[in-house]
Amino acid sequence: MARAPTSPTIDPALDAAALLRRVGFFGLFVVVPIAAQVARRAAVILVPISVILLILASAIDGKTWPIRPIVQRLVRSPAFLAGLLVLFWAALSLIWTPFLGAATERLLNLAATILLTLAGYLALPDRMRSANLYLLPVGVTAAALLAIVIGLFGDSLLRSTSDDEGALNRGLILLALLVWPAIAWLRSRGRDGAALVTLALVVVALLLAPNTIQLIAIVAGAVAFALASIRTQPAARLVALLAAGLLVAAPLLPFVARPVGIALAGPVAPPVLTIKAWQKVVTTEPVRLVTGHGFETARRGRAVGLVPANAPTTVLFELWYELGLVGALAAAFALHAAIRRTGRQSVVIGPGALAAYAAAFVVAGIGVGLTVMWWITTLTVVVLVFIAVERGQFRTRRPKASLLKAANDA
Template identity: 30%
Template sequence: MTDRLEGGAPEPVAPRPFAPTPVAQRVARRAPIVAVVFLCATPTLMIVAREIPATMLVAVTAALVAGAIAAGLAGAALGDLRRAGATIGGAAALGLVALAAASVLWSPTPARGAAHVVHFGGGLLLAAFAVALALRTGLRLPARALALALGAAALLAALDLASGSALREAAAFDGEAYRLNRVAVAIALFLPLATALLAAERRHLLLGALWAIGLAAIGLSISHSAKLGLLVAILVLVPALLAPRVVHRIVAIASVAVFLAMPLLAPIANDLVPARVHEAVGYGSLTIRGEIWAETAPFVRQKPILGWGIEASHALPGLPEAAGLAPAQRDLLSWGHPHNAPLQIWLELGLVGALLAAIALAAGFAALARLPRPLRPAATATAASAFAIACVSHGAFQAWWWGLLGLLAIAYAAAARDLSAREP
């Protein structure tokens, strides 16, 4: 009292400990379960709504936010997110989003470009925050839950494809076979993680059944992207189980190198593929992609530093610079995007965007290398598969694609917490 009267500093008051109410405790327990249900349900829902991964990423993040607030962990997760943004990889990713947003000013399709900035930037931010929340709240992803959900999606897709779309048509949904291409991609990307989780629990019978159903669904689909992704995953997963560090470094270096070299590789892509493969896959699924890339690559050289602006690839055939091209060349540019994410980033965001993306990609591989040992081979296989698919299919800034990748990141974060305790 005397000190206070004489101008001394008051004694510090200790912060009151967080004490959740009974309602908050229930929310903290149940919200992560809801998040896992949303995550696991996504591949099955993609059978009837192929754009739904973006919506499910929002739903999963919202559930995790609710659980974190109820548990008093939201502030800590935000701090984790800020620290991640201050790393080299995080800064590169934020810089890439900022460049994409700025490029709306010189894009020939500013309205479309602005929408895709939201798709791309929003997907990255939601995924990063959800991963931070998943790690803070101790989100658990049971192996059986993921396996059964993935198996259900694969079984329904296989039955529908084998029956000529009878299941979807009976439910009054579009029966076109290509509608199941994205669920086939999702199955291919989730299979390595499910494999790691089931193997860690020695559930070999369930693992064999899941692979049999997954192979059937992907094999019956008309998605060569999914088939490529599955092939790459298998080719990487097997050696990664024997030499995880070496294979991970090779995949990381190769992916970054291919990304940076894409403007040089794209024009000669068809020449790099054996004629036998061209004949087996067909012109409409393989050869035409190489032709699209060959017609797109010259535009990269015209604006090499900052590119043409986000989603400019959608408008290429109508640009004055394309007026002198033959009709067949303009037709090859009219597919909405080059079906090659690295090439699209080079085209639309130039060398600056490509360097930022390559740094972020390298940082992503470095983060995967820090996962628990049982997860590393699967993570390497998933990353290699996703990169291969991105190089031959889908737009670089599509919301569903970033939603799916975000859900994969959350799934690996949830699995990492459980498996880290099993490391010797």
């Protein structure tokens, strides 16, 4: 008697995990880029929710990376150890910071964001499904189209307040970074035309924006991408040297590039006045260049007159002002090591990663403070997205038809 075919066992837990993971990736790849164009705190609110969904999915189906090998790998990583030194020095600077309460709160928020990023890294599957990764270019394209509509017709219908122009600027910064992993994924699947269209839409959105920071960032990313596409490792060495060198030599920049300071000034004040204020800070207290003034001092000091109101609001200035030589050297070493490691990636992922590094450094160097939480959260998104794209680079070879026919004949 013939046996009835058995249906595969249905596990509700695995289905729930797959659904949570799908929703998490949809939120991270689609909802966050779109919402960031119209809401100032979209990334800060939505990114943790999306990452928590991914963590829950991995906890349900057990598809999480073992913690011990990851910790051992991180401990052996020079970039990670240098980053820990930066955090340690920031924590130690709480002893001499004049804003102990605010600095402690900001440091705890920063540590929580880093831990959330590590948890998201562990929660990402070892092999990413293509269906999930194709959400990334969809989200970037949709966000770029929304930004183009806002740039052409205004956003009075999309936002109730007129003082939220910063939301679009933040959203465009996110687009200027996320476009590179989207391009890397599309190119890895041989969809060069779709990658070019995605990049073109993002560039048009940035051209229509009143702020030029994002446009400069994507130009820097495009140059790095082009160089890395020709030769990845020499391009990585060049980007690493420029980024680390600028961090180390930041106190000399206002003296070297005095009138040509438009690329070094933040959006708070005209370039010349900003550079003069930077020069005054460097020459007034040269001893504090070693230890720094303490965590969160550059941001809070403006309100009480401790820092000139027209001082730069960039990482190049604030890192040295708050953490001094120790923090700057550790951050420069960590950045240099991380970028050099990127140069050893595949020719598909490497150029996109270097482009994202270049674009992110430009944004931090000319327009974003040291510990602005929306910026830290934006970097979290980019890091997790690139890891996801990297884990999607596997191929399953199908047997040839002749082999199948031979097996059937046998």
